[in-house]
Amino acid sequence: MSDMKNQETANEGYELKLRVEPSRAGIPTLKFIEGSQQFYIHSRYNPEAEAEKWAVSFYEEGKKLFILIGIGLGYQAKALLSKMKENERLLLVEPVKEIFDMAVQDGNINQILKDERVIFCCTDNNMASRQVFLDVLRGGLITDYKLYISPVYLRIFTHQTNEAVKIFEDIIRFEQININTVKFFAAQWQNNYLRNMFIAAKSCPYLLFKQRFSCPVVIVSAGPSLTSELPFLKSLYNKAVIIAAGSAVTTLKKNGIKPHIIVSIDGGMQNYRHFKQLDYDDVPLFYSPEIHYKILEEYKGPKVVFQFYHKDLSNWYNELLGFETGTVVAGLSVANVALDIALQVSNGPVCFIGQDLGYTDGYSHAEGNINRKSLEEFKEKGRELIEIEANDGSKLWTDYVYLDMKNWFENYLICNKDRQVYNATLKGAKIKGMIPIKFADFIENYCKAESDIAGQIKEILSEHHFCRDAELKENVLEIVYRLEHLKMLTLNGKKTAAKLLEAVESREIKKIEKLLKKMEKIDEELKEIEDKDIFLFFIRQPLLIKFNYSYIPEKIEDDKFIAKENYFFYETLYNMTENVLRILSDQINGVVK
Amino acid sequence: MKKELLELLESLENYVPKLINASSDMxxxxxSGNEGKAFLILKDYIEGIMWTVEAIDTIKSLGSQYLTEIELELLNDKLKCFEEAMLNQDYVLLADILEYEIKEVLSDYLNTITDFKMRIQDV
Structure with a gap:
């Protein structure tokens, strides 16, 4: 403080003038000067006292995450941190970089940023701050948060603060869509993952296909614009790798066009209904293990397995299968994933067709797709629609699900600026980073050389030597053995939790104490085996999702609440373990047959 | 006359502490980010300040030696700053003026009023 001096900053072109000066209490405060007017961002008398009063009012016990948009010199953050528990988190969002720079110079903020409970981002960098928000979401913190937007910032730095709020709201909405998808698919996802194990072991690893081509790649998506491009596709079979993204393959099939690769990831029944119509026996299906198990059981063509990157789970799965599958960036849609696959398998230019991300000509999908519905049907169901600009300058109706897929593309392409990605869906949504082009022009400019692409793919498939059933069976039997142990433990947990709940209801204090100790031992044993065993940790995932997002027992009294929570947890874990055991046993028996 | 004067001083003694508390509360x-709650009592607060100023002014007019330590201009200046901060929606400044300036002035006034009342009672 003794070496504190007035600091000023002026940003050329924006006339942002900030000054750090001593407050009456002697500690620094921050002033913003605009012409003849000036505004204090903190109290000019006592910023610490001001922040303390605010923190007393704002802090709420039980919240996982506090978000503060507009940090200034960090007084509110500091005051709030002094009240927060170790397991609570504080997300600090600074919309004005110049203020952050001054805060760092001032020094007060440096200690705050080192606090383990603090997550920080400066929203002048849109991409980086989105990633921070996303990481916070994926950490599960966003289920229970409290937000404060500095009124001073809203008043003075309106544009930057609104931008920061918008990024935050976008991510929340993205998460809401994801939560709904995750909840819907969580148990189903696990079900598919387990059932697909033996087929995955007999599939070809995606890794073999990396950087094997230099020709162009055309990604066929299922949007309404696909119909008009179909005549061009027929001539491309030996000139470009044709990847069908998900349900687009059904439109291709109906029009007698065969792709080179089909990509599919969706674990839902609806996806299976698309594949029921296919009878290819030579087109490889590139899939992730979460795909609906019936697709893999019934599809006659070659199968190529990839994983979405998850450090521990990917490695564990590779060990189980006996080979490295190769990984792909996870996306919101199969087309997102297909793009990463395209850029990995070939270093040639990539072109999208049918990537509308909106209701082109009043429809959701191309003709021939079983999901095709009219825009009117969506309106009747109350779908929230937004009008955006299409590649050809016209207006296009879209919705938030599509917008999130579009955002995914745009963020992905920022990290892949060196690659040429074209979008021949001229009536579809404008996607930043993709170059709009007429499909005919793309073909003329890039699809000149001919080669036997299907032959090359067949050759790559033949390079893989398949794992023996016996080896995999042995690995799975070992998992079954561990699961039996888990089942006993969870049954014990469930019974103990039931007795605890009874004891709480009848207020038998001594019994409660005894049972709590027993519960603690079971919890510890569970944690110990999960820490060592990624598979058992993985079993819990759908339960954790349910717990975070759905389960709200009646909070009558704290002890009853905890007892009910415990019972719900062990009962569900026991049921899940049983279910997993049953699936794996069926798989092993299937192999024996 | 003395009786009325003492009654007015007593009213001020009872009322000014409420204004001081209201300044802190606002x-x-x-x-705390609850400007709306603060502004609910703003009208009454301003009226209270006006009444206080009038009461002090009345007492001063009764004798040249009465409440000479009180300079009403001081409070008026603070109120002008208060008004400007309201117009600019500069709530940080507004809170500072209430907490550190108006409250301080009112507290000084209260001390002067209390001393004066005691002197009057002794006479």
């Missing part, structure tokens, strides 16, 4: 609400 400042605290603004600093």
């Amino acid at each position: 400042a605290e609400n603004i600093q």
Whole structure:
């Protein structure tokens, strides 16, 4: 403080003038000067006292995450941190970089940023701050948060603060869509993952296909614009790798066009209904293990397995299968994933067709797709629609699900600026980073050389030597053995939790104490085996999702609440373990047959 | 006359502490982000300040030696700053003016009023 001096900053072109000066209490405060007017961002008398009063009012016990948009010199953050528990988190969002720079110079903020409970981002960098928000979401913190937007910032730095709020709201909405998808698919996802194990072991690893081509790649998506491009596709079979993204393959099939690769990831029944119509026996299906198990059981063509990157789970799965599958960036849609696959398998230019991300000509999908519905049907169901600009300058109706897929593309392409990605869906949504082009022009400019692409793919498939059933069976039997142990433990947990709940209801204090100790031992044993065993940790995932997002027992009294929570947890874990055991046993028996 | 004077001084003695507390409460609400709550009592607060100023002014007019330590201009200046901060929606400044300036002035006034009342009673 003794070496504190007035600091000023002026940003050329924006006339942002900030000054750090001593407050009456002697500690620094921050002033913003605009012409003849000036505004204090903190109290000019006592910023610490001001922040303390605010923190007393704002802090709420039980919240996982506090978000503060507009940090200034960090007084509110500091005051709030002094009240927060170790397991609570504080997300600090600074919309004005110049203020952050001054805060760092001032020094007060440096200690705050080192606090383990603090997550920080400066929203002048849109991409980086989105990633921070996303990481916070994926950490599960966003289920229970409290937000404060500095009124001073809203008043003075309106544009930057609104931008920061918008990024935050976008991510929340993205998460809401994801939560709904995750909840819907969580148990189903696990079900598919387990059932697909033996087929995955007999599939070809995606890794073999990396950087094997230099020709162009055309990604066929299922949007309404696909119909008009179909005549061009027929001539491309030996000139470009044709990847069908998900349900687009059904439109291709109906029009007698065969792709080179089909990509599919969706674990839902609806996806299976698309594949029921296919009878290819030579087109490889590139899939992730979460795909609906019936697709893999019934599809006659070659199968190529990839994983979405998850450090521990990917490695564990590779060990189980006996080979490295190769990984792909996870996306919101199969087309997102297909793009990463395209850029990995070939270093040639990539072109999208049918990537509308909106209701082109009043429809959701191309003709021939079983999901095709009219825009009117969506309106009747109350779908929230937004009008955006299409590649050809016209207006296009879209919705938030599509917008999130579009955002995914745009963020992905920022990290892949060196690659040429074209979008021949001229009536579809404008996607930043993709170059709009007429499909005919793309073909003329890039699809000149001919080669036997299907032959090359067949050759790559033949390079893989398949794992023996016996080896995999042995690995799975070992998992079954561990699961039996888990089942006993969870049954014990469930019974103990039931007795605890009874004891709480009848207020038998001594019994409660005894049972709590027993519960603690079971919890510890569970944690110990999960820490060592990624598979058992993985079993819990759908339960954790349910717990975070759905389960709200009646909070009558704290002890009853905890007892009910415990019972719900062990009962569900026991049921899940049983279910997993049953699936794996069926798989092993299937192999024996 | 003395009786009426003492009654007025007593009213001031009872009322000014409430204004002082209201200044703190309003400042605290603004600093907590509850400007709306603060402004609910704004009208009454301003009326209370006006009454206080009039009461002091009345007492001063009764004798040249009465409440000479009180300079009403001081409070008026603070109120002008208060008004400007309201117009600019500068709530940080508003809270500061309430907590550190108006409250301080009112507290000084209260001390002067109390001393004066005691002197009058002794006479």
